[in-house]
Amino acid sequence: MNDISPPRKRRNAGRVTLNDVARQVGVSALTVSRFFNHPERVSQALRQRIGEAVSALGYVPNLMAGSLASARSRIVGMVIPNISGPIFADTIQAFSDTLARHGHQLLLASSYFSLEQEENAVRTFLGWSPAALVVTSHFHSESTEKILAEAEIPVVETWDYQPGRAPIQVGFLHYDVGVMAARHLLDKGYRRIAFVLNSAVGDFSALERRAGYGDTLQAAGLESWSFAPSAECVPFEAGKQAMESLMKEARPPDAIIFANDNLAAGGLLTARRMGLRVPDDCAVMGFGDYAFSGMLLPALSTIRPPARLIGEIAALRVLESLSVIPSTTPLQRLNRLECELVEREST
Amino acid sequence: MNDISPPRKRRNAGRVTLNDVARQVGVSALTVSRFFNHPERVSQALRQRIGEAVSALGYVPNLMAGSLASARSRIVGMVIPNISGPIFADTIQAFSDTLARHGHQLLLASSYFSLEQEENAVRTFLGWSPAALVVTSHFHSESTEKILAEAEIPVVETWDYQPGRAPIQVGFLHYDVGVMAARHLLDKGYRRIAFVLNSAVGDFSALERRAGYGDTLQAAGLESWSFAPSAECVPFEAGKQAMESLMKEARPPDAIIFANDNLAAGGLLTARRMGLRVPDDCAVMGFGDYAFSGMLLPALSTIRPPARLIGEIAALRVLESLSVIPSTTPLQRLNRLECELVEREST
DNA sequence: AGCTGTTATGTCAGCGCTAACAATGGCTAG
DNA sequence: CTAGCCATTGTTAGCGCTGACATAACAGCT
Numbered sequence: 001m002n003d004i005s006p007p008r009k010r011r012n013a014g015r016v017t018l019n020d021v022a023r024q025v026g027v028s029a030l031t032v033s034r035f036f037n038h039p040e041r042v043s044q045a046l047r048q049r050i051g052e053a054v055s056a057l058g059y060v061p062n063l064m065a066g067s068l069a070s071a072r073s074r075i076v077g078m079v080i081p082n083i084s085g086p087i088f089a090d091t092i093q094a095f096s097d098t099l100a101r102h103g104h105q106l107l108l109a110s111s112y113f114s115l116e117q118e119e120n121a122v123r124t125f126l127g128w129s130p131a132a133l134v135v136t137s138h139f140h141s142e143s144t145e146k147i148l149a150e151a152e153i154p155v156v157e158t159w160d161y162q163p164g165r166a167p168i169q170v171g172f173l174h175y176d177v178g179v180m181a182a183r184h185l186l187d188k189g190y191r192r193i194a195f196v197l198n199s200a201v202g203d204f205s206a207l208e209r210r211a212g213y214g215d216t217l218q219a220a221g222l223e224s225w226s227f228a229p230s231a232e233c234v235p236f237e238a239g240k241q242a243m244e245s246l247m248k249e250a251r252p253p254d255a256i257i258f259a260n261d262n263l264a265a266g267g268l269l270t271a272r273r274m275g276l277r278v279p280d281d282c283a284v285m286g287f288g289d290y291a292f293s294g295m296l297l298p299a300l301s302t303i304r305p306p307a308r309l310i311g312e313i314a315a316l317r318v319l320e321s322l323s324v325i326p327s328t329t330p331l332q333r334l335n336r337l338e339c340e341l342v343e344r345e346s347t
Numbered sequence: 348m349n350d351i352s353p354p355r356k357r358r359n360a361g362r363v364t365l366n367d368v369a370r371q372v373g374v375s376a377l378t379v380s381r382f383f384n385h386p387e388r389v390s391q392a393l394r395q396r397i398g399e400a401v402s403a404l405g406y407v408p409n410l411m412a413g414s415l416a417s418a419r420s421r422i423v424g425m426v427i428p429n430i431s432g433p434i435f436a437d438t439i440q441a442f443s444d445t446l447a448r449h450g451h452q453l454l455l456a457s458s459y460f461s462l463e464q465e466e467n468a469v470r471t472f473l474g475w476s477p478a479a480l481v482v483t484s485h486f487h488s489e490s491t492e493k494i495l496a497e498a499e500i501p502v503v504e505t506w507d508y509q510p511g512r513a514p515i516q517v518g519f520l521h522y523d524v525g526v527m528a529a530r531h532l533l534d535k536g537y538r539r540i541a542f543v544l545n546s547a548v549g550d551f552s553a554l555e556r557r558a559g560y561g562d563t564l565q566a567a568g569l570e571s572w573s574f575a576p577s578a579e580c581v582p583f584e585a586g587k588q589a590m591e592s593l594m595k596e597a598r599p600p601d602a603i604i605f606a607n608d609n610l611a612a613g614g615l616l617t618a619r620r621m622g623l624r625v626p627d628d629c630a631v632m633g634f635g636d637y638a639f640s641g642m643l644l645p646a647l648s649t650i651r652p653p654a655r656l657i658g659e660i661a662a663l664r665v666l667e668s669l670s671v672i673p674s675t676t677p678l679q680r681l682n683r684l685e686c687e688l689v690e691r692e693s694t
Numbered sequence: 695a696g697c698t699g700t701t702a703t704g705t706c707a708g709c710g711c712t713a714a715c716a717a718t719g720g721c722t723a724g
Numbered sequence: 725c726t727a728g729c730c731a732t733t734g735t736t737a738g739c740g741c742t743g744a745c746a747t748a749a750c751a752g753c754t
Binding site for chain 2: 061082083084085093096100105129
């Protein structure tokens, strides 16, 4: 019955395409493409007319198609331990904003300090041919290392600085933070200084801070001493547990460095509930300078990491690597940032 | 000279493609494609062999190509006022995690309460043919409304609940929060209750909370009264400014509702510095239940929004709309969530 | 005039994948 | 025994865009 089968239809969905714009203006599709990607290569007159047609038709470039054709995208993937934590949020914010200012988008995933989740996220992100990838710290699973090395895109490690590593790094030496905290307490005259680790397993950076603390105490001829709260308890509880346990010892510490301000806050409030005076009976020191740290009673002495700066500089390094912005060259060294000691009432 | 020009080369870059896998196994590319997207339509035996080939070759599906071909992606865009703020971070975290569990990715942008930035973000996101779009509140520019309506993808509005609006909404009625705060203070016997607005322009939700407060006071035959800090100052400062200014009045308030906990914290500390007793001289109430709120002295009474729940349910609604997970149907009503009054020492 | 170089635009082929349709073979129902 | 059906796999034709290359037009130069 049917003579010629009609050409197979495809669900174009009536979306406005480059070709529609091109036809409207009377040029080839490529010229319109250039209008978006290399406007300087299109004559003034055409630029004007294309611009009008674009807004008249309400054309939205299909970034997927563009990325597929050019094997480049304007997506940057970021894997970070968590989003809602008080420190990383600032980094994400600054990173995202800086990218956005230069027309790039942020694809985000959290790893919860799990190397396996990090690997999954990296793998998935690579499926999107991202322009670059940003991860946290230099601790990765072996396969993640391999994948990142073979990805042939810029990779930036944040929140850490390990001299001599290949990828671009934007962060600080956690070891130094441990040294800084220990020195501060030593200068203040404390001698029995304990260190409380994070209850979150996989937070290797905290271990480096402890190493800095340990070496500093050893160099001063003092005994170092660390407490690991049971995993699986929330930071605040872990701090409480640590304080109770440490103070029960025969010779309790006269100062405690907590792996972060959440733990320190738990410790601080527990100390007060136990009737201890802070810092007279026991000094307390945190890390992170969270929003609440200055409002505690006594206000918490802590070390403030350059969270926003990390995000911003990481984004700038990414954009430089992609030649989106000119390279401000010998900045390699400026990737090593400093933490700031915030001395308040608890030490 | 040259007889036949060689076929033009393209920068394949040696990446492993579907075809490579298919060739290795000895099937067509489509079968491998089905292996990933509709595994149930591939025979057991092939599934096995394809799976092996995939990991042997280290094949990573090119999601761009897939999305282009199918006009569907597994990206969900989210536009939120800010990332690092203490409340939205939880929503983002829960949203991202829930999406990730079902193989979807989060593309994130922040609007800083600016309708224009929101519109830009939405426009850009649409270029990625996202599977769905999530925005904050029901306040959008006219063109954003239009774009969203025409997008033909699920759109979810979060952090707000306006009866009778078309898009899926997951949130609460800010008006109710205002009522709840006012009622609480009235019940406690306060009569001269002031409201302090947010210093961030564009936070329309705060205006709705104020409306709830205003109507409640009016219904009680009391005068309502609001203070707007100068824009451009950080929340903490704005709270300070408000407290100083309000307390200088001839008949100062006996209770103040702040638009959020940051403002309230500024107000609280200022009150104490001014020698006022809280809550005896002036009660203080916030909104948000930020991390520090319970640690202030006196601990801040506030209203806790279901931040994580919003993120999680928004993600579930998105996934349902996309038929990724079965629809738990008459949940429409469950999208309206409740805030919780957290009574502490400041009221 | 002829040559080179530069700028502005077009042609063509494909990026890697999947929807629509077709084909194959085994199996049941009439 | 054959039509009809399901399950499984293959063929074809793009999705919307951009790279490499080609071309045209025109300027500046010998």
